[in-house]
Amino acid sequence: MDSTGFVKLGAQLPALADILAQALQTLALPLNETQQRTLLLYLDKLLLWNKAYNLTAITDPVEALIKHVIDCLAIIAHLPAGSLLDIGTGAGLPAVIIAICQPERHCTALxxxxxxIRFIKQISSELGLNNVTPIAARIEAHEGQYDVVTSRAFAxxxxxxxxxxxxxxxxxxLCAMKGKVPSAEELQALQDTWQIKTIKLDxxxxxxxRHLIELSVKNV
Structure with missing residues (x-):
């Protein structure tokens, strides 16, 4: 992979590219070379601008690739189609990762x-991501309707x-990224109104x- 444009990954780039390619194969996620390079450029910029924007506690490139990028890649195949809102997106996780993998989908990063959000605006411009709209606002103050709403920020x-x-x-x-499966009490409190599907992620x-909890309103 051409190292032009990479600042932080440097000598680790070939090894990181291999880890990413193997992960994509395991996840059966067919991304072209440009998309794979864009994911690694995103990682490079995340680590490059981390101190200025306070983006992540993870500073090791391999660990950040696995715990941020590949973690988000694991949900791609399970997401329903349509416009997407990512609440509490932080550095753009998963919104930017989804946008790179699915250029046909519009992603709003909130x-x-x-x-x-300034970081997301900057890297969306640098990476040529025309399908990302970064918005600095609380969810209560945001308007709009979306086919899919994601988050990995809510406890x-x-x-x-x-x-x-x-x-x-x-x-x-609604698609919530979770570690462990939510408690029986939480699921029970929602099951009268919501159809709940729990997807175990590898x-x-x-x-x-890791799990993805998918919720859709029950038709009464």
Whole structure:
């Protein structure tokens, strides 16, 4: 892979490119060379601008590739189609990763942290991502309807559903990235209104538990 444009990854680039290619193969996610390079450029810029924008506690490139990029790649095949809102996107995870993998999908990256949104604006421009709209706002102050609403920021599934439901289009889906499966109490509190699907994710090179919780409103 051509190292032009990479600042932080440098000598590690070939090894990182191999890890990414193997992960994509395991996930059966067919990305072309340009998309793979863009994912690595995103990682490079995440680490390059980390101190200025306070983006992540992870500074090791391999660890950041696995715990940020590949972790988000694991949900791609499970996402329903349509316009997407990512709440509490932080550095653009998963919004920017989804946008790189699915250029046909429009992704809105929402976070109340203005510095992090400035970072997303900057890298979206540098990486040529025309399908990302970064917005600095709290979810309560944001308007619009989306086919899919994602988040990996909420500790509580109930809090996520409460915040996200007003932004959900008819027949839309909420998709919460979680570590462990939410508690039986949380799921029980939601099951009267929501059809809940729990998808176990196998994230390449990550031993921690990962799940995607997909919710859609029950037709009464």
């Amino acid at each position: 976070d109340s942290n203005k510095k992090k 509580s599934l109930i809090d996520f559903v409460e915040a996200a439901q007003p932004r959900l289009a008819d027949n839309g889906y 994230v390449p090179r990550l031993e921690d538990s």
